[in-house]
Amino acid sequence: MNPTIKDVAKYANVSIATVSRIVNGLPGYTEDTKKKVQEAIEALGYQPNAIARGLINKRTQTIGVLFPEVSGMLSSEVLEGVENAAHDGGFSVIVCNTTSSGKRTVKYLRLLQEKRVDGIIFASENVKEEYYKIFQEMQVPVVLVSTASQFNLPFVRVDDYEGAFRATEYLIQKGHKQIGMIGGSFEDPIAGVPRMKGFQDALEKHGLDFTDQQMTSNEGYRFQNGKESLPLLLDKLPLMTAVFAASDEMAIGAMAAAHQLGIRVPEELSIIGYDNLKIAEMCYPALTTVSQPLKEMGQSAGEILVKLIKGKEKEAESRYMPFTIVERQSVRDLRKK
Structure with missing residues (x-):
């Protein structure tokens, strides 16, 4: 039989209300209490009901990520960072492969709107006006990664x-x-x-x-x-x-x-x-x-989005990430002739 929130409360010696607040990321408890509850959850293998959580905090705990080409090597590294940040923040990720197609991008945005995702990460593609209008309709935070826009949207990228x-x-x-x-x-x-x-x-x-x-x-x-x-x-x-x-x-x-x-x-x-x-x-x-620090760019974008969703930040500043030249063996120094 699956453990319940009541079992977690009993194991941690706290009230059911306290467990509920911790699980849903609400305030009103000490760090010691939070640690006890987290240990109880891990020990019992408790899995919070996502639907019930959504009714409490009005969130689906999901993030939509749109790439023009999911199979590309760049996309996979960025996505790894995004997923790390999402997981740490208690969110799941829905990945959409737009293939740089405007019609497909709009279709996926409408799908994410129906799924009531809590936020969007938009990667490696220009933000068209029709996309931006859907972002506004959805009324969820949007963070760009490895791209920028004429619209006022925060981004994480290299110059x-x-x-x-x-x-x-x-x-x-x-x-x-x-x-x-x-x-x-x-x-x-x-x-x-x-x-x-x-x-x-x-x-x-x-x-x-x-x-x-x-x-x-x-x-x-x-x-x-x-x-x-x-x-x-x-x-x-x-x-x-x-x-x-x-x-x-x-x-x-x-x-x-x-x-x-x-x-x-x-x-x-x-x-x-x-x-x-x-x-x-x-x-x-x-x-x-x-x-380019691709994984770090994805992680940074994910962390910004999670903070915006949870209300920890009202606005986010765009970030230029540092780049370096990695020297290997494909360039010859002609000065050493």
Whole structure:
């Protein structure tokens, strides 16, 4: 027979009302009492009834998370952080894969509205006006992660312009002057445009000419995009000694293309990526890259959302997370010739 709230109260030697307040995150008890109740819950294996809890605190204890591509390596790391924060706050997570489709995103938002989720984390995609109108209808807190918006919504992200600028500058400081970029989309204001602009500005700051011939654009940031882009870039820049790729998957795709073309990395072509996915240290040669703290970004966004839902914060400030360049073996220092 499953233990009841009455059993927990008896085990902890407190009232049923006290157990109820602790389980539902309401005030009115000491830390010692809370500890005793938590120990009783663990000892008895008590599982609070989610429906009953929702009737008390008017919450479903669920958070909706929307990704444009759940299967992507970046999404999985961000999601791990979000789930950690949600679990610590007593929430479950509903994950939605929008595939960057506006109609699908709207459909999922309506579904989350029907499910009466307590808050939303919106990741890696531009917030369209139709999405924002649904957010307002739902009247729940929304936190963005790895993206930003023209609307007044808190976000957790890395400065993509600055990250791309530093990656390009890193190559220049290693003695490279003929540098190309495998970029994202000119229609992507979140990561595409800022990273391409950072690349261009870094070249110009260091007195290197920039032309459109030094860059390819892509609709996605996947392995195949990088693999297909490198030969195109080499046709335009036959003397190129280094490539900055706008994602690690693109960078590893470029490495695969280089191998097929008989070009040695980094001896003949240096490559730097962006993200620091787990696969970056598994490939050969291991990839030098701009490290985004993806798991920490997800966790931070989740913690902000939980605080907003519980009323511990009325408003949340956006956060730029720090990035670093992780040096591995895919970039050659030309100054050591």
